[in-house]
Amino acid sequence: MKPLVHPYCYITVLHLLGSFSALCVLRGAHPAFCVSSGLLWGLAIHTFLALAALLISYVSGHLPLYDATLMVPLILLATAGAAAFYLSRAGRWRCAWRRVVAAQTAAVAILALATALALRWNLSVLSVDSFAFIELGLAFARISDAQHIGLAFVHSWPISAVLLHATSGVAGVEYLYFLMPVASFAFIATFAVAAVQAILLLGRGPRVAALATLLGMAWLFSCYFVVFQMFYVHTNWTAAIYVLLFFFTVWMALQTEDRSWFALAAAAAFAFVLVRVEAPLFLALFLCFLATQEGGGRPGIRGLLALAGPAMLWCLCVSAIVGDAGRIVDRTRLLVMVGGLATSIGLAWCMRHAWFRRCASWLQPMGLATLAALFVLVTIDRPEHMLEKSRVHLLNALVVGNWATAWILVAGLALAAPLLGRMPHQRFVWFGVVGYLIVTFDLTYFGYWRQDWGDSGNRMLTHVLPTIAWAMVVKGAAIAPRLPPAAEPRLGQEPPLPDDGCGRGRHGIGSASWGERAAESTSRSG
């Protein structure tokens, strides 16, 4: 198969697109995070552009208009635009752009090495589902077949995987076996940067940050099922990546009170929605907990609209396409998801009122209790089914799901929670994650959970594991005492800028204003 774009170029362009876009969104700040997570943002943007092209051709009734080769000029154009925008604004944003260029060079070299290894040794693992993604992708790569197929498959198969595999022909391979290992490489770097950055923000020293991060990574990336999924052609690991990016970016927005992080969070949220068919339900859950988060920095109605809006539109699109005939999702279930997302916006509206904010401290526990009560109710309705399937779900997590010590240690650390430190804004993270786990038990009512590693419920546990690991690392590092303000490290970024005139001043890490805000924020949140 002759490549239109060589895999090295394919990865490099996506990385540059993602990293420059992230830099533009954050106005040149946090270059380490933007560069390390570049490929992950690039993949998300690729999916958004491909989806836009596909929907335009679908709505206009000319499905053949969508063509995977069209993505090459589109992505190149977008990359050039993002890079040019960043470089033209770098002076105004007082970015250390030379350092960014050096970091980009190093990142591209590392990614090229990862790509070379992934191309040399095809370690990919495929299952029936993998073939569905690959075959649908291959069919989309051929215009004539796209006509036969239509979009009816979206009730069971996520569009993101299909659109990505459609470009396999462009990259000159039969299927994108090298993509997940290379993206996982980028994710490992992103995880490290996210953990270190969060720990430094909490005023702990770099040595503590490095030790805690290394320990957390050694555990997470030595769990069998985590390593396995880096080579498994499926969607769960990708979903886990975007869930962590969502939680991290939202946490950064809350912690730094810099709303530009919410733009990245919105991208991560929508990428998550496109990666999994059932994802809008979980996004609604996360956003409801976010909307009722106490303390400053919480997104308002516009912020929630940005976070939930694209997912709502996509759910309505899928609903119009599949109607009542869906397998995993149909019109009713999709409307329930839209309702959940709309609820989060409604909660954001309610939080504008003082009387509602006074109830905020018990709203999140109430939400969690509701999910648990739902489990009890459905268990009363189908006791044998629910107890058996819940037992299977638990068995998968602890013993037969190939997780190694992943969930065992999570349980152990949860039990040892009194020994861990405190993390600001942790309620949003923990309620989101625990709520997610409870909902996976609730879904056993409809689900077909079975005792096997490949069970959907077992794989869905992947989605929140990196987020839990990241939060555990931060809480573990928070055991150490805070450094005195004068000794707090900076993250190697530019000095603080004055307010930009829009009431959205940016605060350099380690600066006086940042320290005050962080202290305020820490004292306000649990």
Place this chain on the structure above:
Amino acid sequence: MPRASSRWALPWGIFGSTIAAAIVVAIAHDLLVWQLPRVRPHGTGLIMLAGLGLGVFGLLRRPSWQLRAVLVAALVLAAVIVNPFWFRAIDRTTPGYSLRRQEDDLLSTRYRKHDHWIPRQKSVYFVMADLLAGKQIRYIEGSQLDKWRLAALAEPSEIVDLDPPDHPLPSAEQLWNRYPNRRFQLHSPDWAGEERLYRMVGITEGAERAEYFVVLEVDGVDFVIPDSVWRAIGGRPGPPGPG
């Protein structure tokens, strides 16, 4: 930070919480895994046990941050040490879906070469692919052969949707007996071990000269039938034929 009121408080706290944790974890562990074959590494229950013990200890007392950090790090390190043992156990028990190197060392080609990497469902389409490649398919709704899989793998020239015929077709058994020159049949259990109705018959009689194939389901069996046979059994709609 509160200090120990007695030098025995800490050891007793640890001892008591460990005993309590041991009982809880032993019961939970037994309830969950006692029936399973012991192929997984030992020591995992101990990690939960230790977590619970530490948690109770942390609730009862508030040790120095150095001690807390060491205890938590020790717990995580224990998990890191246990993890590699799982790799061997899992590779041994799930060889079809593991990261173990294949015996022939042809990792880059195992996608094609090894049957266990190719699900049965796909192998059916592969077998059929030769039959349908470049031909037109007339597809009658109801077949379990997915249209998109046919398009992706068999690469027909065109797929045309047909309404079901307005008269009863011969039963699957009659068709089976009438056309003994059948290409393949697959009776596939699904991955959960339950029997799945995935029987397919491809009739090859006249396949070489066929202009098109009809894909339909009769009595739960999927048939791929060349045009001459389709006309012979009186399938309608379709071009008029001798039958």
